[in-house]
């Protein structure tokens with residue numbers, strides 16, 4: 703049974719796609735896990751990092767994207783879910799020098815359009831918009847879960863908005879990793895996504911759930927070590943939310959890892975001066991993800 707890890711924040715540009723791919727590489731190369739990356743963002747950044755522009759373009763032309771998957775299988779099509787996956791993706795080699803065991807369900811620019819179409823299709827059956835919305839979300843959840851037998855870890859890179867796919871991902875996730883940048887908006891953004899994940903209406907309601915029982919965990923990203931104001935912001939978030947001890951600094955090695963290169967290399971080369979940070983993040987997070995994998 704795969705462990706579902708969603709990476710989400712309502713705020714954009716906080717490192718969701720970067721961290722999603724980083725963890726996919728780490729869990730596959732260091733953890734020996736079979737990893738599936740699902741790109742739930744129509745910006746398709748996780749796909750671009752893993753297969754490059756041309757690879758993504760080919761997947762799109764071959765109708766092997768998440769939008770095709772949702773559209774084709776929504777009503778129970780005969781296509782197999784695995785037909786939509788690209789195996790052995792990424793520009794990092796596994797321990798044996800071969801492709802790391804990462805599969806990708808590529809992103810699509812049409813993901814929102816397809817969700818709209820599925821909504822309209824359901825709306826023909828009932829007039830109640832709440833019922834329609836919950837049916838669409840429920841069906842997308844089932845489709846996300848279809849892969850759980852074939853992987854150890856499924857990473858869901860969520861879009862910053864509130865799409866059906868993002869809501870389904872948050873519902874499906876065993877754990878949600880919430881990267882944030884330590885700026886003034888971050889506290890508000892983390893509060894809002896936390897309410898959504900835990901299904902609470904107010905911060906008072908959220909407080910009823912002990913911090914160590916929450917389904918999400920925050921990660922300070924893009925941290926500039928010497929900056930005292932950032933440290934204070936992170937400490938304030940840590941008072942109200944679970945947070946990893948690891949803080950990801952702003953590093954060239956992480957920024958450069960955004961660019962896919964045609965030749966596979968070792969994970970150390972991929973992350974350059976950030977490899978120790980990647981290792982630290984992986985070491986802290988892996989035991990949390992192992993719980994369900996070995997259960």
Ligand SMILES: Nc1ncnc2c1ncn2[C@@H]1O[C@H](COP(=O)(O)OP(=O)(O)OP(=O)(O)O)[C@@H](O)[C@H]1O
Nearest residue numbers: 714715716717718719720924951952953956957960
């Ligand atoms: N720790 C870091 N150090 C340096 N650059 C970083 C770091 N984390 C992320 N970045 C850079 O910040 C930019 C935004 O990151 P990314 O696309 O992963 O964010 P995102 O939350 O997925 O954005 P979106 O909401 O648009 O999907 C990218 O250019 C990435 O390379």
Ligand SMILES: [Mg+2]
Nearest residue numbers: 718719743747
């Ligand atoms: Mg992203």
